[in-house]
Amino acid sequence: MAQSSVLGFPRVGPMREVKKALEAFWSGKSSAEELQKVATTERLRTYSIMKEQGVEIIPTGTFSLYDHVLDISATVGVVPPQYANSGLNELDRYFAMARGHQKNGVDLPAQEMQKWFDSNYHYIVPEFTEDSTFSLQSTKPIDDFVEAKKAGYNARPVIVGPITLIAIGKVGAAAKSESFDTMTLLPKLAAVYGELLAKLSEAGAEWVQIDEPVLCLDRAASLSSEFKQTYESFAKAAPKLNILLATYFGRLDKNLDFVKDLPIAGLHIDLDRAPEQLDAVLAAVKDKKTVLSLGLVSGRNIWKTDLTAALATAKKAIEALGDAKRVIVASTSSLQHTPITTANEKKLPADVLDWFSFATEKCAEVATLAAALRDASSASSILEANEKSIKARRDFEKNSNPAVRERLAAIKPEDYNRKSDFSVRSKVQREHLKLPLFPTTTIGSFPQTKEIRAYRARFTKGDISSEEYEKFLEDEIRDVVKRQEAMGLDVLVHGEPERNDMVQYFGELLEGFVFTQNAWVQSFGSRYVRPPVIVSDVSRPTAMTVRWSKFAQSLTEKPMKGMLTGPVTILNWSFPRADVSREIQARQIGLALRDEVTDLEQAGISSIQVDEPAIREGLPLREEDHTAYLKWAVESFRLATSGVTDACNVVSHFCYSDFANRQIMESILNLDADMVSIENSKAGAKILRTFRDVKYSQDIGPGVFDIHSPRVPTSEEMYERIVAFTKVLDKSNIWVNPDCGLKTRTWDECTKQCEAMVQAAIKARKELA
Structure with missing residues (x-):
């Protein structure tokens, strides 16, 4: 039969036992023998679970x-x-x-x-x-x-x-x-x-x-x-x-x-x-x-x-x-x-x-x-x-939200386009932002410390009030801004201490999602996420990030980036509905984010990053299915970002993308972002040649160090990478940044990494100007 x-x-264990054992071993708090003991326990536990269920x-x-x-x-x-x-x-x-x-x-x-x-x-x-x-x-x-x-x-x-x-x-x-x-x-x-x-x-x-x-x-x-x-x-x-x-x-x-x-x-x-x-x-x-x-x-x-x-x-x-x-x-x-x-x-x-x-x-x-x-x-x-x-x-x-469906049906072609071409926007933005050659920035997040996680847990459990939690977050943002100014970064971020995850955070503030307590899924190594679940039409009942970005900007004269996760990434990093197409869900999320983007600009935020690292992973496996997917993926991003003025610097971030794929590259061009940052520290000039070959004319920030590793490259090592970039790209279009966000690093690690990065950019300005 x-x-x-x-x-x-x-392979995480019912309560993330393997994650905890790995991180204890890496930090020197446990031995290899103790790690392997946990591994054996969890292997046998999984076999038992499967058999008990009848497999x-x-x-x-x-x-x-x-x-x-x-x-x-x-x-x-x-x-x-x-x-x-x-x-x-x-x-x-x-x-x-x-x-x-x-x-x-x-x-x-x-x-x-x-x-x-x-x-x-x-x-x-x-x-x-x-x-x-x-x-x-x-x-x-x-x-x-x-x-x-x-x-x-x-x-x-x-x-x-x-x-x-x-x-x-x-x-x-x-x-x-x-x-x-x-x-x-x-x-x-x-x-x-x-x-x-x-x-x-x-x-x-x-x-x-x-x-x-x-x-x-x-x-x-x-x-x-x-x-x-x-x-x-x-x-x-x-x-x-x-x-x-x-x-x-x-x-x-x-x-x-x-x-x-x-x-x-x-x-x-x-x-x-x-x-x-x-x-x-x-x-x-x-x-x-x-x-x-x-x-x-x-x-x-x-x-x-x-x-x-x-x-x-x-x-x-x-x-x-x-x-x-x-x-x-x-x-x-x-x-x-x-x-x-x-x-x-x-x-x-x-x-x-x-x-x-x-x-x-x-x-x-x-x-x-x-x-x-x-x-x-x-x-x-x-x-x-x-x-x-x-x-x-x-x-x-x-029983979905008819207002969301009506708004989606009313989208006009001009809703997908910025007011001017990049050639016009770039001049306005350079005058507005007043940045040096090889401007430095980060991708958005800074360390999610034990203290941050503890306060978040206390707030979630109701042990502290909203006022206490928000006061803590303000103090964290003050500290992050001071640290970045001390590092010498040119475009700052607020560090995202209020965010549990780059998708979960937004899902919790949007209508149409439900959330779990312990539904962890492995992303890599000991990194696990809890994807939101889309269960109905998606809308934004109120502003999600404006309060924190506006507060952070009030602390510094330097430009502060607003940080959002893009519609396709929110979709691909959630468990989507099964009753309507992914295209409909992505466009609904795009409309919700459009409101957030315009609110951020009106609050005085002149640079807004809308991350889309998951565009590549949503690409169908068969080439004949690519065109239709990429069309609605790009349009969902443009729907989210095209409501701002020419002075607003719209950024997107990509990691683990297939830049050698011509259709992917054309899609990145079609996003019409003012700057894209990419994971590049281990790829050298190979990826950048692809950008050159498709005549990419907007700004680009190739990563100069690997954020998944505790290793701290020297400033000279990063400088050599910048030099290599200039042999492929116009130096006036190059930004200097890490591969990705720094939430998984310690403050000691990322401070040394960022300081070395800034020193490399300063040397590049002197030597390559």
């Missing part, structure tokens, strides 16, 4: 202390020479690759991070050169499997596939040529994977899940021979091991033509993101013995699954294949993109909480579907309750 499975599980096939190897991509890189030896030859032990080297290392005479920057396909999860980018060699340097996948097997679980090891690993990697700095084709390394890498698979088989694994989400991209169509050769080599290396090839986040499309003939025992497909692919997949595998894993329960959203509809899909697959044993009911992807359990939510109204399904509940949904396929009567009461819950949510969604 059909079995149940999930592709992975959150029959338990994934292993998905738990990570930082990043599953970094895990497989460390396992098969994708380790750049500077880390391999650092003299650090295995764990310290692992964390050096993730977040840098600067002590005991060892000075290593962190490796680059990028977004995992179209999710808000960041992975550590693998680096390759012509001289890369690979070897099995860790037994983590084997150890995790053996641990689960000994504990009595029906375990299936999970590893990121070699073709995806290379495809999401980059040419390392030590390469002889930037155009080096990294895929030429595949045979050497595949041989090490083959060794790993053989050892898993020897350890007793009967199945292994190999994740190849690259198969949902257009570029995979050119890799058919690479897939054929690689997976044939796997069949020879581990002939007794059944391979489940896992795809997710999109559709196979034409890649199915060669995937169906690979020597694999099973194929997993995402039927939430791409339900239309089912018929083609069924036709392709019908006459084979291939087991089909059906991704019916979303690993990306928090809504309850429509179990009746999912059950109908599973029955269709069984009927087409003729054997229920050839079907696995599964989550669409790893559940790491969802919170752990609704049981931790104590403040949501019961009727609202009933709409949701987090990782633990999704495990139960998968198990319910498998049970219903075996015996419909055994799950009848659950299916009936689920149907009532789905209907209740649909009924609520219909």
